[in-house]
Amino acid sequence: xxxxxxxxxxxxxxxxxxxxxxxxxxxxxxxxxxxxxxxxxxxxxxxxxxxxxxxxxxxxxxxxxxxxxxxxxxxxxxxxxxxxxxxxxxxxxxxxxxxxxxxxxxxxxxxxxxxxxxxxxxxxxxxxxxxxxxxxxx
Amino acid sequence: xxxxxxxxxxxxxxxxxxxxxxxxxxxxxxxxxxxxxxxxxxxxxxxxxxxxxxxxxxxxxxxxxxxxxxxxxxxxxxxxx
Numbered sequence: 274x275x276x277x278x279x280x281x282x283x284x285x286x287x288x289x290x291x292x293x294x295x296x297x298x299x300x301x302x303x304x305x306x307x308x309x310x311x312x313x314x315x316x317x318x319x320x321x322x323x324x325x326x327x328x329x330x331x332x333x334x335x336x337x338x339x340x341x342x343x344x345x346x347x348x349x350x351x352x353x354x355x356x357x358x359x360x361x362x363x364x365x366x367x368x369x370x371x372x373x374x375x376x377x378x379x380x381x382x383x384x385x386x387x388x389x390x391x392x393x394x395x396x397x398x399x400x401x402x403x404x405x406x407x408x409x410x411x
Numbered sequence: 412x413x414x415x416x417x418x419x420x421x422x423x424x425x426x427x428x429x430x431x432x433x434x435x436x437x438x439x440x441x442x443x444x445x446x447x448x449x450x451x452x453x454x455x456x457x458x459x460x461x462x463x464x465x466x467x468x469x470x471x472x473x474x475x476x477x478x479x480x481x482x483x484x485x486x487x488x489x490x491x492x
Contacts, residue, residue, distance in 0.1 A: 304492050320491075323420060323465070323468070323484060323486070325468055326465060326469075327491075331491075351492075362492070363491070383492060386491050386492060387489065387490070387491055387492045388489065389470075389489065390489055390491045391420065391465070391484070391489050392489060392490065392491035393420055393421035393487070393489060393490045395421075405421045405422050405424075405425050406490055
């Protein structure tokens with residue numbers, strides 16, 4: 274099953290599921306905002322999306338990942354708007370029979386998301402200035 | 412003539428100082444021609460930025476002839492996560 278959501282506000286994490294008796298692995302990834310973007314100290318990132326297209330591309334990437342790897346569930350929440358340093362901007366849960374395919378699928382999903390989903394970061398500097406983030410790395 | 416909407420994000424928004432533009436163009440204008448126009452408007456600030464193109468919120472891989480009412484976005488490298 275695939276669930277994706279783009280939200281403007283704190284992430285309400287997906288609950289862990291103890292009833293999935295066919296899945297031996299439940300992998301959770303939380304992407305958090307670092308205090309620096311390359312050499313700049315920041316107080317927050319502001320995530321901008323191309324409305325509708327971002328969620329649609331995110332869903333495509335999630336469906337492609339579930340099809341490509343032996344995993345059962347991929348749930349993802351991505352924040353937009355202002356996210357303070359230390360807060361989570363991305364939350365992903367993958368459930369699979371074994372851990373190996375789950376970890377590979379997680380890596381593939383996040384890498385592909387970073388390559389295709391039209392979401393961008395603006396760095397909020399200590400003086401309040403807002404500039405497009407330089408960070409396009411994996 | 413056709414009228415199209417350009418949506419601007421990240422470096423494109425920063426370079427043009429606008430989140431949206433409406434352009435009136437000759438019929439038969441292509442996305443490639445509009446990209447050249449946008450890069451020119453940005454006064455060289457987009458010269459080293461690679462741009463993907465979306466028409467009506469779908470990525471396209473080759474230049475297309477635009478239609479009246481189309482929404483076009485020149486998408487700088489994305490940064491989700």
